[in-house]
Amino acid sequence: MSERQRVFSGMQPTGKIHIGNLMGALSNWVSMQEEYSTIYNVVDLHAMTTPYDPADFRQQRINLAKMIIAVGVDPDRSLLYFQSDVAEHAELTWILSVMTPMGQLERMTQYKEKADKAGQNLGLFSYPVLMAADILIHRVHAVPVGDDQTQHLEITRDLAERFNNRFGEVFPIPERISPEIGARVMSLQDPFSKMSKSDANTKATVLLTDTTDQIMKKIKSAVTDTGSEVAFDWDNKPGVSNLLEIFSYFSGRTIDDLVAEYATAGYGHFKVAAAEAVAEGIAPIREAYEGMSDAEVSAVMSTSAEKAKVSAAETMSLVKGAVGLD
Numbered sequence: 001m002s003e004r005q006r007v008f009s010g011m012q013p014t015g016k017i018h019i020g021n022l023m024g025a026l027s028n029w030v031s032m033q034e035e036y037s038t039i040y041n042v043v044d045l046h047a048m049t050t051p052y053d054p055a056d057f058r059q060q061r062i063n064l065a066k067m068i069i070a071v072g073v074d075p076d077r078s079l080l081y082f083q084s085d086v087a088e089h090a091e092l093t094w095i096l097s098v099m100t101p102m103g104q105l106e107r108m109t110q111y112k113e114k115a116d117k118a119g120q121n122l123g124l125f126s127y128p129v130l131m132a133a134d135i136l137i138h139r140v141h142a143v144p145v146g147d148d149q150t151q152h153l154e155i156t157r158d159l160a161e162r163f164n165n166r167f168g169e170v171f172p173i174p175e176r177i178s179p180e181i182g183a184r185v186m187s188l189q190d191p192f193s194k195m196s197k198s199d200a201n202t203k204a205t206v207l208l209t210d211t212t213d214q215i216m217k218k219i220k221s222a223v224t225d226t227g228s229e230v231a232f233d234w235d236n237k238p239g240v241s242n243l244l245e246i247f248s249y250f251s252g253r254t255i256d257d258l259v260a261e262y263a264t265a266g267y268g269h270f271k272v273a274a275a276e277a278v279a280e281g282i283a284p285i286r287e288a289y290e291g292m293s294d295a296e297v298s299a300v301m302s303t304s305a306e307k308a309k310v311s312a313a314e315t316m317s318l319v320k321g322a323v324g325l326d
């Protein structure tokens with residue numbers, strides 16, 4: 001393996017990919033390719049922890065892989081594969097699970113939220129251990145994710161430290177990498193809840209497959225706040241602040257610059273300008289996505305999985321040696 005520091009991240013094939021996924025995670029997946037040795041996953045085993053239909057699931061796995069490539073992850077520079085194709089992810093999960101306190105898993109807020117909605121199961125409960133195994137199996141140094149993954153990264157770091165203290169240094173302690181703008185993009189219809197793949201209200205999310213017309217409509221109907229001034233103030237203007245972050249990301253302009261231009265322009269005018277910037281940024285992604293065939297993407301995924309197996313097997317051999325399974 002090269003001397004570059006290594007990066008891992010994953011995304012679940014559980015719905016349509018939206019601008020929150022792009023701003024919080026995928027944009028760093030792309031930019032980190034410049035300096036790091038990057039490894040990315042469609043985490044299909046994680047997606048099985050909530051109810052699903054196998055035929056849809058098969059297609060969603062491919063669609064997500066395609067979208068990851070469409071936003072700029074280059075399979076010649078990064079490894080991109082289906083988590084389930086490299087069995088070591090599941091194997092390391094077992095070894096980490098015997099050193100994970102139940103109490104720590106019980107405190108995971110994402111578990112509580114998902115169990116309330118979709119029902120409990122053992123896989124959902126131990127989800128963070130599989131996520132830790134994803135990250136540790138390639139002994140990576142950094143993990144680009146949105147803010148909602150903070151607790152999961154903490155448990156990963158704890159497990160790495162606990163393993164190293166007990167069995168000797170095997171794992172680097174991975175750092176969470178989140179962007180300054182867009183680490184937590186909120187719903188367009190409710191600025192107090194996170195933009196989410198599973199939101200039933202289609203007006204709440206802008207998808208990376210949306211047409212210009214759809215994007216214009218969604219952003220124009222985004223919930224704004226009382227008053228008429230465009231200001232960056234999460235406490236008093238959460239709807240406008242969310243739109244300012246989105247506008248800033250897609251226009252490449254600073255929030256101060258946008259506020260200076262639109263402070264008194266009125267919400268209507270501000271939203272049209274923001275929508276145009278988003279539509280312009282999404283168009284090339286949508287076109288790249290539509291131009292790719294399923295077969296082409298499957299081939300890329302298998303080639304990467306073969307390479308990833310080599311790195312994963314190296315780690316498993318160190319782990320097995322350390323714990324006495326050799």
Ligand code: TYM
Binds near residue numbers: 009010012131135183
């Ligand atoms: P997932 O599939 O829910 O989301 C994928 C990535 O998108 C980020 N994200 C957001 N960022 C900003 N604003 C939002 N509204 C928003 N919604 C989602 C997430 O933070 C994430 O980075 N548990 C992970 C998948 C996973 C993983 C891993 C990640 C499994 N193994 C190993 C990193 C490393 C998840 O459910 O992401």
